[in-house]
Every structure is written in structure tokens, then in C-alpha cells.
Amino acid sequence: xxxxxxxxxxxxxxxxxxxxxxxxxxxxxxxxxxxxxxxxxxxxxxxxxxxxxxxxxxxxxxxxxxxxxxxxxxxxxxxxxxxxxxxxxxxxxxxxxxxxxxxxxxxxxxxxxxxxxxxxxxxxxxxxxxxxxxxxxxxxxxxxxxxxxxxxxxxxxxxxxxxxxxxxxxxxxxxxxxxxxxxxxxxxxxxxxxxxxxxxxxxxxxxxxxxxxxxxxxxxxxxxxxxxxxxxxxxxxxxxxxxxxxxxxxxxxxxxxxxxxxxxxxxxxxxxxxx
Ligand code: HPA
Numbered sequence: 001x002x003x004x005x006x007x008x009x010x011x012x013x014x015x016x017x018x019x020x021x022x023x024x025x026x027x028x029x030x031x032x033x034x035x036x037x038x039x040x041x042x043x044x045x046x047x048x049x050x051x052x053x054x055x056x057x058x059x060x061x062x063x064x065x066x067x068x069x070x071x072x073x074x075x076x077x078x079x080x081x082x083x084x085x086x087x088x089x090x091x092x093x094x095x096x097x098x099x100x101x102x103x104x105x106x107x108x109x110x111x112x113x114x115x116x117x118x119x120x121x122x123x124x125x126x127x128x129x130x131x132x133x134x135x136x137x138x139x140x141x142x143x144x145x146x147x148x149x150x151x152x153x154x155x156x157x158x159x160x161x162x163x164x165x166x167x168x169x170x171x172x173x174x175x176x177x178x179x180x181x182x183x184x185x186x187x188x189x190x191x192x193x194x195x196x197x198x199x200x201x202x203x204x205x206x207x208x209x210x211x212x213x214x215x216x217x218x219x220x221x222x223x224x225x226x227x228x229x230x231x232x233x234x235x236x237x238x239x240x241x242x243x244x245x246x247x248x249x250x251x252x253x254x255x256x257x258x259x260x261x262x263x264x265x266x267x268x269x270x271x272x273x274x275x
Contacts, residue, residue, distance in 0.1 A: 004093055005148050007054035008100045014053050015105060019045035019069050024078035026274060027102040028267065029218060031114035032253070034234065035081045036260045037267065038068055045069040049082070055101075056084045056094045067098075075271045078102060085214055087192040092142035096221040100151070103225045109166065109274055110222050111267055115256045116212035116233035117194070119204045120184060121240045126259040128266060129182040130170055131231040132162050134216050135208055137189050142217045143224060152224035161223050166230035166270065173269030179262050184209030186233055188216035194247045200239040210235060230270060234259040 002010075022044055030037055049055045049065035057065055065082040072079075080102075084095045102110065116129070123129065147154045167183070174181045187208035189195065195203065195211060203211050210233045222229045236252040238244065 005151075008097065008104065011052050011054050011097075011101050012104045015047065015067070015101065018047055018051065022069050023076060023106050024069060024102075025076045025108055026271060027107040027110045028077055028079040029083055029110070029112040030079060030081050031083070031112070031214065031234070032256060034113050034115070034256055034260060034263060036257065037264050038079055038081055040264055040268065041068060041070040041072050041077070041079065043068055043070040054097065056090050056097060073268045073271045075274065077271070078105065078107065083214060083218075086138060086140065086190050086217065087213055092140050092144070092217050095217045096142040099218050099221045100225070103222070103227050107227065109163075109228045109230065111270065112215055112218060112229065112231040113263060113267070114212050114215045114231070114233050115236040115252060116186065116210035117200070117237050117239040118210055118235040119187075119200060119239050120182070120209040121243075123182060123209070123235045123238065124180070125235060125238060125255045127180045127182060127235045128259060128262055129184050129210055129233045129235065130167055131186045131215070131233060132167060132183050133185045134161065134219065135185060135187040135206065136216045136220075137187055138216060140190070142221050152226065156220070156224040158223065161219055161229065162231060163228035166228055166274070169273040170230060170232075170266060170270050172273065173266055176269065177265050179266060181262075181266065182209070186215060186231070187211045189213060195239065197244060200244065201241070204240065211239065232263065232266065234263060
């Protein structure tokens with residue numbers, strides 16, 4: 001039987017063949033409602049996930065499943081338009097499969113975006129938040145099981161899961177463009193239901209600034225592979241007392257898309273500063 005490691009390697013080989021050895025420097029994961037960044041890309045290769053062996057397929061309508069290779073602000077990038085969520089029924093190894101592939105394709109930094117609920121009462125809809133730490137409340141972990149020692153440690157350190165160097169560079173971009181950006185802690189839950197009032201309150205008490213249903217599995221795998229990560233949340237709904245409303249998915253998507261110009265500036269600017 002083919003092992004997980006062999007599946008990843010087979011996929012990497014196929015991708016390299018399909019894009020004539022194009023070597024991306026930076027990987028970008030585009031979150032819910034944030035796929036529009038792709039329009040800024042000078043696209044060289046556009047691979048639908050269906051073409052990639054062992055790659056999971058997106059099931060959420062607001063996510064298109066393609067791996068896009070090209071140039072953004074002069075940097076060679078690979079963007080994932082459409083990610084895999086635990087709540088879709090994928091296991092943690094499937095959710096993080098693409099991150100293994102991107103790392104083995106040779107990227108030297110990973111940029112992740114996501115949509116999240118704002119717990120911190122200073123946050124407004126469509127604000128951005130640079131993630132500087134996280135709390136894993138998914139009670140699942142992509143590293144459980146036999147460790148592939150070639151890929152990384154059995155017990156990876158989590159002292160600095162989000163690269164301080166990348167955060168500092170991003171803050172320079174924030175200043176240059178005067179963007180509405182906060183910094184804080186992302187709590188990851190499985191979903192797919194949104195949280196109760198009591199749960200939002202609890203998340204605030206334990207130190208979360210935003211809450212979402214993704215990112216943490218990918219970050220854990222990236223950290224294990226010693227891949228520097230920069231992650232940013234777009235606040236799509238407000239979850240604190242006085243602002244909390246029943247969930248409205250179209251509004252969440254609208255608030256995500258309203259933030260896209262800022263997100264593009266932030267990610268585009270950061271790319272120019274990544275050496
Ligand atoms: N909770 C969890 N995930 C989310 C939310 C939320 O309020 N908003 C966007 N993703």
C-alpha cells in the first residue's frame with residue numbers, strides 16, 4: 001500500500017511536471033471569500049486540484065480548487081485557491097496535505113489568510129489581524145501517527161509558530177499604507193456551527209482575539225517542516241456583547257471581499273520585503 005509520504009511525493013512530482021519545473025519561492029493560502037487576490041497574479045500555470053494525484057477536492061462552494069503558479073510583485077508564488085477544512089470531513093492529514101506538497105516544491109515562506117469572527121471588542125468588520133499566536137481548540141492534530149522524520153521533529157517546538165521577522169516586515173507595510181490592521185491570537189475550532197454566546201465569551205476570557213475554523217492545522221505542519229509562516233485574519237463578523245448578531249453567510253462573504261484591497265496591499269507589500 002502506498003504511504004502518505006509516497007502520496008505527497010507523487011503529487012510533488014506531478015506538479016513539477018505540469019508546471020515545467022517552475023519553482024515558487026512563497027506559498028499563499030487564500031481563505032474563504034479571499035480568492036480575489038489571484039486577479040493580481042501574473043499567472044503562469046493554473047492546476048485544478050482534480051489533476052493532482054492524492055490531492056483532496058474542495059467541497060465548499062465559496063472555495064475554488066486550484067493551485068496557481070505565477071508572479072506577484074516580482075516574486076514567484078504558488079497560491080492555493082480553496083483550502084480543506086476539518087468540518088468538511090477530511091482528516092487532519094488530508095487538510096494539511098497541500099502544505100507538505102508546497103514545502104517540498106521548495107517554498108521558503110508560507111502566507112495564510114482566513115476569515116474569522118472578531119472576539120476583541122476593538123475590532124470592526126473587515127479589519128485585518130496579523131496572527132501572532134494561536135490556541136488549538138480543534139482537539140485534533142495533523143502530526144498524530146507515525147512521524148516522518150525526514151519532514152520534521154516528533155515534538156515540534158511552538159515557541160514562535162508565526163515568524164517574528166515576517167510580522168515585523170508586515171507591520172512596515174501596514175505603516176506605509178496606513179491599513180486597518182490589528183495583531184493578536186487566533187483560536188481554531190472545528191465548526192461547522194458558529195459559536196454560542198457563552199462560547200464567544202469563553203474564547204475572549206482564554207485570550208483569543210478572533211476565532212475561525214482553519215489555519216492552525218496548516219501552521220502546525222509548516223512549523224514542523226521549519227517553514228516560516230505569516231498568517232492574517234479578516235474579521236468577517238463581530239462576536240462580542242452588543243455587536244453579536246445571528247450569522248449571515250452572505251454578509252460574512254461580503255465583509256471578506258470588502259477587506260480584499262487591504263489584504264492584497266498587505267500581502268503584496270510583504271512579498272517585496274521577503275528576501
Ligand atoms: N466563528 C468561527 N469561524 C468563523 C467565524 C466565527 O464567528 N466567522 C468566520 N469564521
